[in-house]
Amino acid sequence: MTVLSVECPRCRTPLVESALNQPGLEPCAGCQSLLQVEVFPALFRRTAPAVSGEIVLVEGEAACFYHPARKAVLPCHGCGRFLCALCDCELNGEHFCPACLESGKTKGKIKSLENRRTLYDTIALSLAILPIVLIVFWFLTIITAPMALFMAIRYWNAPRSIVHRTKIRYVLAMIFATLQIAGWGIGIYLLVTNLYG
Amino acid sequence: MADKEYRRLTRARMRRKGFFVSHATRSSLWLGKDHLLSIDSTYFTEEYKRFYFRDIQAITIRTTRRRATWNFALILALLFWLATLVYDFSTGPPPDTTEVVLLGISFLIIAVSLLVNNILGPTSTVYLRTAVQIEELPSLNRVRRAHKVMGIIRPLIVAAQGQLTPEEVLARMQEMNYA
Numbered sequence: 001m002t003v004l005s006v007e008c009p010r011c012r013t014p015l016v017e018s019a020l021n022q023p024g025l026e027p028c029a030g031c032q033s034l035l036q037v038e039v040f041p042a043l044f045r046r047t048a049p050a051v052s053g054e055i056v057l058v059e060g061e062a063a064c065f066y067h068p069a070r071k072a073v074l075p076c077h078g079c080g081r082f083l084c085a086l087c088d089c090e091l092n093g094e095h096f097c098p099a100c101l102e103s104g105k106t107k108g109k110i111k112s113l114e115n116r117r118t119l120y121d122t123i124a125l126s127l128a129i130l131p132i133v134l135i136v137f138w139f140l141t142i143i144t145a146p147m148a149l150f151m152a153i154r155y156w157n158a159p160r161s162i163v164h165r166t167k168i169r170y171v172l173a174m175i176f177a178t179l180q181i182a183g184w185g186i187g188i189y190l191l192v193t194n195l196y197g
Numbered sequence: 198m199a200d201k202e203y204r205r206l207t208r209a210r211m212r213r214k215g216f217f218v219s220h221a222t223r224s225s226l227w228l229g230k231d232h233l234l235s236i237d238s239t240y241f242t243e244e245y246k247r248f249y250f251r252d253i254q255a256i257t258i259r260t261t262r263r264r265a266t267w268n269f270a271l272i273l274a275l276l277f278w279l280a281t282l283v284y285d286f287s288t289g290p291p292p293d294t295t296e297v298v299l300l301g302i303s304f305l306i307i308a309v310s311l312l313v314n315n316i317l318g319p320t321s322t323v324y325l326r327t328a329v330q331i332e333e334l335p336s337l338n339r340v341r342r343a344h345k346v347m348g349i350i351r352p353l354i355v356a357a358q359g360q361l362t363p364e365e366v367l368a369r370m371q372e373m374n375y376a
Contacts, residue, residue, distance in 0.1 A: 004370060004373045004374055005370075005374075006255055006257070006326075008259075009257055009259055009322070009324045009331070010259060017366060017367045017370045017371070018363065018367060020363065020366045020367075020370075021361060021362065021363045021366050022363060025258070025260060025340075033259050033260065034259070034260040035257060035258065035259050035260075036257070036258040037255060037256075037257045037258075038255065038256050038257075038347070038351070039254065039255040039361060039366055040253055040254060040255065040354055040355075040358050040359075040360075040361065041358045041359050041360075041361060042251065042252055042253060042254045042327075042328070042358055043254040043255055043326075044369045044373060045328075047328070092231075112247065114245065115244060115245045115246070116242060116243065116244050116245065117242065117243050117245075118241060118242050119241050119242065119243060120241075122240075122241050123241050126241075161236075161243055162202075162203070162234070162236070162243070162245060163201075163202075163203045163205070163227055163234070163236065164201045164202070164203065
């Protein structure tokens, strides 16, 4: 039998039940660290046993797309294929098949499955600003400014941070990059005109 | 204006990896409709972890000695500054304006850091437990801030799961462990 306990995060000593859900900080019996532990009913929730899906007994009964021998219990919310209890993956009240879940995660179609994003707006702004801030690398702007402009245009519609974020970084990157490119253009023009005439 | 999907609970703070602080990874906490969102930002990428209110089993706040350690280091710096001041004024010609300005700035930096470190209150580490993980929340690095955030999320967890009094916790633990 597995003993249910809440441990001290520092010394792993199981905390006494009377120390849980107390209004103030209580010392751990093992390391004397002051702890405040709040537990919720989910701690006591028993895990439901895994289901394997019922076997199709009657000829012509709806069967699972992935397991033809298993009885279908519901359709996939993404593709509409019939699924057995084994293939049913529930996510926020919707039911998906493993394939839809996988494609939803990789293509970012199911937002709540997304666990990583690249911040192209930050990359564009850094390319536009960093060589100027690090004064000694100003000459790199001849490469980084067009790169920043490209990034800002190419990824203008790409998803930004999952928490609200405006397009201000893209706009600033474009302004700084354009100014730098214009500066290089004027500089080269003046150099050429001074050299040849 | 459309409602924002997430509300900021804490600003991004550095995530510790063992003894060392990882300056590259900064962690922040956001409040969603039915979950907490922890964002780990590493330069140009963000990694997300969602903790649904219905799945949170326990939240542990543990006080740490980080504030005392910082106080010790800052007081040492202040003593060093004082020694420099005494040395400068007691030996040789009186210090010029630049030297006085530099000393003043360094004093301000140390004193303000010391003051802020104590105003913010005791330091803490907060852990969130679900059925499959125990996750540290580095952005809740002060007890006062952790209590403030707990005050916001507790009603939401209670709305999703219900509430347990200390007596109920005791009874349920005993029921599960001695059944």
